[in-house]
Amino acid sequence: MEPSHSVVARNNVTINGSGSTVLMLAHGFGCDQNMWRHLLPYFDEQYTVILFDYVGCGASDYSAYDKDRYSSLTGYAQDVLEICEALSLKDVTFIGHSVSSMIGMHAAIQSPHIFSKLAMICPSPCFLNFPPEYEGGFDKEDLEELINLMDKNYVGWANYLAPLVMGQATDAALTQELETSFCSTDPKYAKPFAKATFFSDDRAMLAKLSLPTLIIQSKHDNLASTAVGEYMAQLIPNSQLEVVDAHGHCLHMTNPSIVFSYLREFVS
Numbered sequence: 001m002e003p004s005h006s007v008v009a010r011n012n013v014t015i016n017g018s019g020s021t022v023l024m025l026a027h028g029f030g031c032d033q034n035m036w037r038h039l040l041p042y043f044d045e046q047y048t049v050i051l052f053d054y055v056g057c058g059a060s061d062y063s064a065y066d067k068d069r070y071s072s073l074t075g076y077a078q079d080v081l082e083i084c085e086a087l088s089l090k091d092v093t094f095i096g097h098s099v100s101s102m103i104g105m106h107a108a109i110q111s112p113h114i115f116s117k118l119a120m121i122c123p124s125p126c127f128l129n130f131p132p133e134y135e136g137g138f139d140k141e142d143l144e145e146l147i148n149l150m151d152k153n154y155v156g157w158a159n160y161l162a163p164l165v166m167g168q169a170t171d172a173a174l175t176q177e178l179e180t181s182f183c184s185t186d187p188k189y190a191k192p193f194a195k196a197t198f199f200s201d202d203r204a205m206l207a208k209l210s211l212p213t214l215i216i217q218s219k220h221d222n223l224a225s226t227a228v229g230e231y232m233a234q235l236i237p238n239s240q241l242e243v244v245d246a247h248g249h250c251l252h253m254t255n256p257s258i259v260f261s262y263l264r265e266f267v268s
Contacts, residue, residue: 007082007083007085008083008086009061010060010061010064011052011079011082012033012052012053012061013050013051014033014050015049016047016048016049017043017045017047018045019045019046019047019048020046020048021046021093021267022050022090023043023047023048023050023092023095023267024049024083024084024089024094024095025049025050025051026080026096026097026103027057027058027097027100028097028098029098029193029197030178030181030185030193030194031057031058031097031178032053032057032181033051033053033058035097035177035178035250035252038252039252039253039256039260042256042257042260050092052079054070054076055070055079056070056186056189057189057193062186065189067192070189070196071192071195072200073099073102073197074106076100076106076193077103077104077106077107077110080094080103080104080107081110081111084107084111089114090114091116092114092115093116093117093266093267094115094117094119095119095121095263096118096119096123097122098122098224098249098250099196099197101118101122101123101124102123102124102205105118105205105206105209108209108211109205109209112210115211116211117211117213117267118211118214119213119214119266119267120213120214120232121251122218122223122224122249122250122251123215123217123228124136124224124228125201125205125231125232126200126201126203127143127197127199127223127224128198128199134203135228137222137224137225137228138198143198146160146161147194147198150190150191151187155183158182162176163175165178165222165223165248165249165250166178166248166250166253167218167220168220168247174250174254177253178250178253203235206232206236207236210238211238212238212239212266213236213238213239213240214240214263215229215233215240215242216242216244216259216262217242218244218246218247219243219244219245220246220248240266242262244258244259
């Protein structure tokens with residue numbers, strides 16, 4: 001088997017369409033590529049859409065899991081770069097949800113020649129509070145308690161986190177979908193990804209991102225406030241911020257038509 005084929009199988013890569021504009025959609029923590037299905041119908045024949053699962057998520061090859069590699073966001077960025085290399089991709093618009101926004105930033109700074117633009121849906125460079133200069137939304141003790149709950153009561157953890165992420169005014173079916181996704185991920189793989197997601201501090205990298213960057217933020221998001229989006233827009237040199245008057249941290253699921261309208265304008 002050629003290396004490219006092994007990467008495609010390892011990350012369960014699927015390709016939709018054959019248009020000249022290449023989009024790579026990267027899922028957030030506790031999710032897989034299936035979460036993009038709400039947005040996918042909006043992409044017409046001018047797009048080629050690359051979907052995948054990070055190792056340890058979805059239908060990826062779990063035998064390829066390396067706990068050292070996937071204990072930090074750079075390991076997940078390596079998945080992105082290896083997929084791009086295996087498919088000989090270039091001029092890619094990378095679209096990341098939540099933590100994948102930061103993973104995409106890592107990949108783009110490491111290999112800027114592969115990417116042309118970066119779109120971030122509900123991103124945060126750091127979920128931790130560092131008062132008074134930065135409010136990520138969470139005290140370290142609260143996040144440690146959340147991670148510890150994964151060990152004590154994994155289903156309880158999923159029951160607690162899913163409504164927090166999806167937002168109060170969201171369709172119950174979508175909240176249930178996210179909860180099911182959390183529950184279907186083995187804690188052995190979910191916990192390191194959770195730690196890498198919630199304890200990373202990538203604020204210092206924002207100024208190094210030179211690509212045109214679109215930040216789509218939710219007005220009522222329990223995980224990433226609009227202040228976080230404004231902070232990022234100030235530090236990323238070539239960025240634009242769009243705030244959607246909506247609830248929750250998963251705009252690509254709850255408000256796909258609005259998200260697509262911003263993406264279409266940005267990518268064209």
